[in-house]
Amino acid sequence: MTVFTHDVVIVGAGLAGMRAAIEASRQGADVAIVSKLHPVRSHSVAAQGGINAVINPEDTIKDHEFDTVKGSDYLGDQDRIEVLIAEAPMNIYELEHMGAAFSMVGEGEALAQRHFEGRLGTIDQRPFGGQNFPRTCFIQDRTGQALLHTMYENLLRQGVMVYEEYYTTRLVVKDGVVGGVVALDQRTGELHLFRAKAVLLATGGYGRVFSVTSNAMDVTGDGMAMAFREGVPLEDMEFVQFHPTGLYPTGILVTEGARGEGAYIVNGKGERFMSRYAAGKMELAPRDVVARAIQTEIEEGRGVKGRPYVDLDLRHLGCAKIQERLPQIRELGINFAAVDCLTQPLPIRPTAHYSMGGVPTDVNGASTLKGLFAAGECSCISVHGANRLGGNSLLETVVFGRRAGMAAAAFVKGTALPEVPAGVLETEKKRIGALLDARGPESVPRIREELQTVMFDKVGIYRTEGPMKEALAKARELKKRYKDIHLSGGSLVFNTELIEALELQSLLEVAEVIALCAINRTESRGSHFRRDFPKRDDQNWLKHTLARRKGDDIVLDYKPVAITKYPPQERKY
């Protein structure tokens, strides 16, 4: 048990956490990152499509703003969206200066035609769902990986201290001021106290609340749960984006590229059923429309072979086209599902993809708790409102990561190191110790699976009051059952059973909030689709949900949406 002291402690080393750390360190603060994964393993690595910015003279800031506002189904705070969009171009250039090698206009052609010498001067941009201009910058089909690596390398260059594979178990708060975190060094199993003048959460989303998700296994909403337990509110947690094409059964992502190239989606009866949902655009309709269509087919028994999936059929594109244009998708099918899309359709179903909700912050990442900042997917600024635009979340991590880092560094100047509650480390040690000694009849994997299943089935793509209430009751029951779990004990060295048990606490916490917020919002907006309230209701619901823990209860509160330039209209594509 050691006590480490830094000016700023950043929890999480994804794009948001590292960008914040670099900035805070550049501003002269003594910064450390505490992350349960090595930085390059963070889930930002999985982003494929790209990152949005207005850098083409023919594009306009206004268009990007409007696309974002409209995408958010008017729930995004427009003053913040303005910041996001205005700062986007400079952040792209900054990434480029840091070392990211964006795909360039003419790169593909030059290579195909074997012209190697000419200089390429312009960053390429591709069209992405829900936008009227091709403004998504990308690095081949692995934008997140390339950016995360660039960020990590700049973190090394900046010399920021990283405590990697340290699992943060709690925030340390005294008298309404955050004074650090407690973290478990997974390698030794020891608990340490990190004291800091500012704590910045960058722990990512909560996709793992659902049984089918494109998110990594570590995306468990830890940061949100941690803050929530300390009385910090969570905003708009009912909004979860589902991607239409997750590979069955695991849910890992099949990119939109497949549909873009003309793949068909076919149900168990061999019908291209999109004709019944979006006859005009067919498979190319917006994500949420396609996701709901697929889900309907599955729920109404028209899945393939009676199973919960439909077919993504590429065969008519021909071997040559698939091999040339979609080699990664073919590889994905072969490696992850043993299906070769040249000869067989890929089994797909909608998958939980992005968490719009999170810790509410201002435009500089400051939360409502003194000394606590948040950035990235775990925060809710809110720029995504009820539905995130593809390519805007990577953007969010760098724009607001930078801002939060800067603000945290400014905050710690002249701030004294806050006090921490006496014996906090011992208390936490006891709590973890008790968990390790738990020998009840319940199993962590089973509770987790029951939770994920009920959340996906009942608080997923389609929502109705009755089933959601069942889900909420179930989540609460599971929380009780969690008290009787069984762990094997044994050594604390890289005890992933213990880590999974801790993560399950976060999932249970977050799931309850999601279900409650979703039940209360009696309208449909963006990703939140109520069968019993299928219309958007601006009269009553043009407002953000705030959930807060009060003892054993959760209380809900609402706050208005900031509207500057774009009054709500119907969202039609």
Added chain:
Amino acid sequence: MASEVTFRVQRFDPKTDREPRFKEYRVRNEPGMTVLDGLLQIKAETDPTLSFRRSCRSGICGSCAVRINGSSRPCCNAQINDNIVGGRLLVEPLANFDIIKDLVVNLDAFWGKIRQVHPWNESGEFRHTGKALMEVTADDLSEIRKTEGCIFCASCHSDCEALRSNRDFVGPAAIVRAYRFMHDPRDRLGNKRLDELKARTGIGVWLCAICGNCGESCPKLIPTNECIASFKNSWFSENKAPDGLKTTAENLEKMGRVYELDEFALRMREKLGLPPLTPNNAPKLEPILKKKGVAK
């Protein structure tokens, strides 16, 4: 369609074990299941104490590399059915690293080596305005693309023959990273990065035994050996190669052969009735070798 398969998994708990041991598990195997799925099933249903790293399950985060039947690779994109040997599947932690627990190894040395090559754009500044700095040619980009896909899975280090006998060797992954920045026209560190690599790692890239394993293990098909050779080329051109290799190259220039067909060899050949050979092949190669400069 479901069948069963045996996973033979190496276990090690530093608190209780002196030596790694093996444990066998029965795994329900359905078509399409990956080796990671198998491990997850074991952890959820049979033995929660089994530790391994995993995160993305989609072959991009680099966490989950292990040795499957002796060869290293991320296990989340390895199909069980492609990896059954003799009715079972052997899973061991990466080699050439110390084990922390079970399949989890200590990668500090790996990261340390990556850090040694200054894996960043040295001249990069934080500039928020202006335009793209990058004035690259398609050729530059193709070199970057060749190598930037590395996911730091460390499979190459695990399978590296030279590392097994000498852990100081800088190893293929750091060399690949150095290559990526060497070919970035924005970067100005250039040869200094090479010198660093040399200064801090003894004879660095020269320690590669050219076994070819790294190129085969790499899940991202990075031409590791090409990168290694390219560094050797640069150093050779600066006359910084180990003496032994200089001699070999000189032999080739002098005789068109690496080993001289000396009296003894010629006599031996005659005695064994082997056909005569031209002792000096240099004239045949001279027009190729005399050309100035290192071509790309």
Added chain:
Amino acid sequence: MKRYALFTGCTVPAQMQNYEVSALKVAGKLGIELVYPEGFTCCGFPYEAKDTFKQKTISIRNLAVAEEAGLEVVTLCSTCGSTLSKANHLFRTDRKYRGKLGDALGEIGMEYRGTTRIRHFTRMLYEDVGVERIRSLVVRPFKGVKLAADYGCHYVKPAAVFDGFDDYRRPHTLDDLIEATGASSVDFKDKMACCGAALLAVDEKTSVNMTKYKLDNIRASGAEGMVTQCPFCGIMYDVYQNTIGEYNLPVLYLPQLLGVAFGIDPKELGFKINQVKATNLLKKVGA
């Protein structure tokens, strides 16, 4: 009678004539003619460290010589085989390289169209002669003799240039040929470990450690001899063996083993050159 261009490389004719002579004898027995075209040089391998492009040019030049002679190439050295195959693969698949290499060859008045086929001697035996035919010719079976197969790295790697031949992680072709003589090919730990020869001129300690690692594993397997097919492996395991430890492990080149099994007099197979004497092993089969 089948004819192949024998690419001897540098090491075999200068130091490992036992490999060369036994290959010629075995080929003769199988009705195969190995010809020595004038014009072959070193495969270029040692130049890879100095100038990769020139190395490739040297390789391609050799392939052009064979193309001109209209012969398929067979190599004794695995490294020659892999080096030539790599250059060939690059020439065939990379348009950029093809152009540059073609130009370089043109400057010395030669031309290559990319048609030459290169295989290792063992692979040729396996594919063109076949295990069955070899088994049928055995008159001195190595029954009950345990042998360790040493493939050498470059026999199968890089896999991409060997168009699907054998499995580079768990190859079997050499084992099959060894077992065709009646011997049993034993399994041992890290069977595909590298001999370390490439490091001999760089860092002898590491190099020898690598050799030792494999020798130790083979000793632990109880093998009575080792069968190799690469002269660099031969240098390490045979020539260096005594300086590393007392293993008394005879190292035979595959054609030496086959030659004995076919009833050829060991004297004709160059056993004199083998450093670790195979006398006891040969006695066992009555040779």
